[in-house]
Amino acid sequence: MDQTVRWMRAALQEAQRAYEEGEVPVGAVIVYGERIIGRGHNQVEELQDPTAHAEVLAIGAAAGFLHSWRLEGATIYVTIEPCPMCVGAILLSRLDRLVFGAPDPRFGACGSVMNITESYYPLNQKPVVVGGVLQDECSLLLSSFFRKLRKATKST
DSSP states (O other), X not given: OOHHHHHHHHHHHHHXXXXXXXXXXXXXXXXXXXXXXXXEEOOHHHHTOTTOOHHHHHHHHHHHHHXXXXXXXXXXXXXXXXXXXXXXXXXXXXXXXXXXXXXXTTXXXXXXXXXXXXXXXXXXXXXXEEOOTTXXXXXXXXXXXXXHHHHHHHTO
16 A cells, blocks of 8 residues: 555544544644654544644644654645644644645645745745645545534534
8 A cells, every 4th residue: 555545544544533523524643754653633622722733733742752843854644735824833843745635625725725835935944745645535524524513503
């Protein structure tokens, strides 16, 4: 199995955890070498913290693992195109590569709504960005969650 697909499947497992917890199903893993060093899934509702996005939580875990905020040499895999806040965290943590599944037409900051990773912002290091990995699976989990949420809202 292609390593990119392998790691995206791990991010999808994190997204499934979010789904089961009633959170928007987004998952992220950070890989350094051939090892996951950080995991996260959305926990905004559980923690009542608007910054508790999968990417931010995975970055925090990876930084703790490495005992460094500099995550050079690592790749983040996330099931949806990151929002501006998460792209900012990815850039500031110096991740080498960003791989995402589904594009986000509402908040995507890697080309869908805006492209912070390619903006004029003078950064020393910009990650390589790859989108569309397991896009259909990532999109299906999100659409299933929102369909279920709309159905629950209609019945109340």
